[in-house]
Amino acid sequence: GVAIDPAGVIYITDAGGAALRVCRFNNSPDSTVGGTVTTLAGGSSAGLVDGSLERALLNRPAGVAVARDGMIVVADTGNKLVRAVVGENRQQGAPLTSEAITMLRSTAEQMRRAGEPRWPYDPPVRPREIAATFGEIRGLLSSDPAESMGPWFHNGLDVPGGYGETVRLLRAERILRPLSVTSVDTARERIRFPLLGYAHLRVGRHADDREFSDERFIIGRDAAGRVARVRVRRGARFAAGDAIGTLNNQNHVHLIAGPAGAEMNALAALELPNVKDTVAPTIELNGVRLFDREWKEFQSIASTVTAVAERGPKTGPVAVQSDVRIVVQAYDQMDGNAIRRRLGLYRLGYQILNLDGTPVPQFAEPLMTISFENLPDDSAAVPLVYAEGSQAGYTEKTVFAYIITNTVRDREIREDFWRASTLPPGEYIVRVFAEDFFGNRTTRDVTVQVTASANSAGATS
Ligand SMILES: [Zn+2]
Incomplete structure (x- = not known):
């Protein structure tokens, strides 16, 4: 306008x-x-x-x-x-x-009820692998801007299939955009329906670029015969199960649930029959690390010289004070995933306990800070979810280091800390929670020694 x-x-x-x-x-x-x-x-x-x-x-x-x-x-x-x-x-x-x-937007639950229980391929109820989940970092997060790549949030679910395999619609939809097919003839070619998006397709074509015999797709070619445009008339109706294209050389569909700008976790918004995940998330070795406000890492209190001499290097509790950031390096896997596959988590949080296992006041329940039902509106929020060194889809390496003292849920995003110095000095347990969408949960305990901070002791700042 x-x-x-x-x-x-x-x-x-x-x-x-x-x-x-x-x-x-x-x-x-x-x-x-x-x-x-x-x-x-x-x-x-x-x-x-x-x-x-x-x-x-x-x-x-x-x-x-x-x-x-x-x-x-x-x-x-x-x-x-x-x-x-x-x-x-x-x-x-x-x-x-x-x-x-929130009220303006339909919920994942409403979307799930209105959809067809099926996978984006045939046969409709045969389960496939999930190769990437909603909310994962894409790109590389580095303190060196020259090294950084992106980063952004992965806003869909990656479902692998065979090259050239037919991709099908999961629910009845009507094309509303004048240009619903974009990045034509690239690896990122995609089609946008009001509530579903599909990427990495040859829309309306077979693997050899031959057109579907389906007049809803209008394929435009250049003088050399290459596909230059794919149009779908506004108002064209599609039924659940309709073929919309074939997989290109990415060998998976990037499936988006929810309207553009209000994407939802597709595992919640779509019913994928027989999808199965009994594998609990993995918190990596030394995967829980504690930092201060300035990102200086809190260190373990060295054990006594005798203990080192007798049993080799051994570390004591981590000495913390004031405002603490908790970073958890973890990943998930689902049934049927290749060993090397690392998926992002769904929910994370933490709880502070006394050494006898009873929670300290204010932590009667675990504080679940990160939850990927949806995404923050701004991809500038990525560094509030993921710590430096996080990366995926950039090289072969996949690292998800979540800053679980920050709050990232219900489209809100906020930097926050565990205020350790509100507790009397002494030893405590930091218990970290990592969950996948299917409720499999892994915890890891780290013993800390809360010491009085210089400020709370009344010293000069
Ligand atoms: Zn993807």
Whole structure:
């Protein structure tokens, strides 16, 4: 959509860029074409966030109008909302609360009930391997920006299949986007339905690029006969089980559940018959590490010289104080996974116990801080979930190091700490919890010695 305000400023909704852009022309008489295009709101990623222009996110904005009083009104199609850009201290509209946003979105449970129990391949009920889960890091997180790659959140479920295998729709859907098929003729070719997304396909074609005999797919070729465009008419209806394409050389489908910008954990939102996971997550060797605010690692108290001499190197409890970050390096596997396969976890948390195993006050229950029902709206949040060195899909190496003192759930993301110095000095147990989607749980205990911090002892800071 396009709108012009009385001053001649042009507002343009950029659906693909999830942004509201502004065009201003130079008014000086000797300038004929000079002008600027800037982004007024959105643009970093699709999403639903209210707030300042820098913070706000849109999802496929499709129309814009300028009201007589100067208020800019946007049809935010992907979010099914009319949004407004209002000046400060204006009382029109109201910022959305996270509860209101949750109510606007259908839940994974609702989506699951409306879908067909089947896999994206035939036969429909034959279980397949899951090769990657929702919320995993993609790319590499490094303190050296030159080395960093991405990172972003994996927003789907990877289901391997054979090269050229037919991929099928999991529920009845109707194409609503004018351009539903993107990255055509690349490894990332994908099709977007309102509630499902499929990537790594040849949409509407066989492995040899021959077209499906299905007139819903309109394949455009260049002069050399290469596939250049794939269109699906807006409004085209598809039934559960309909063939939508074949697997390309990635040999898996990246399956997305939920609307763009509001993706859900596909394991919760889709019913994959006979999917099975009896394998508990693995917390790696020395996989629990404790850091201070500045990311300096807390160290073990060395054991006595005699003990070292008698039984070799042996470490005592980790000495901690003040604000503690807990980092857990862990991964999951499911039945049927190859040994080398490392999947991301679903839920993580921690609990503080006395040495006799009773919880300390405030930790009567484990504090489950990370939960991947959905994802934070902003991929800039990746470093709040994953610690440095985390990586996947970048080299052969897969490392998931979760910062479990931060809170990442229900689309909220917050840096936080275990405030160790609220406890009397002494020894305690930090118990770490790592769970997969199917409720398999692994714990690991680390003994710590809480020492009085310099601040709490009243020393100068
Ligand atoms: Zn994927």
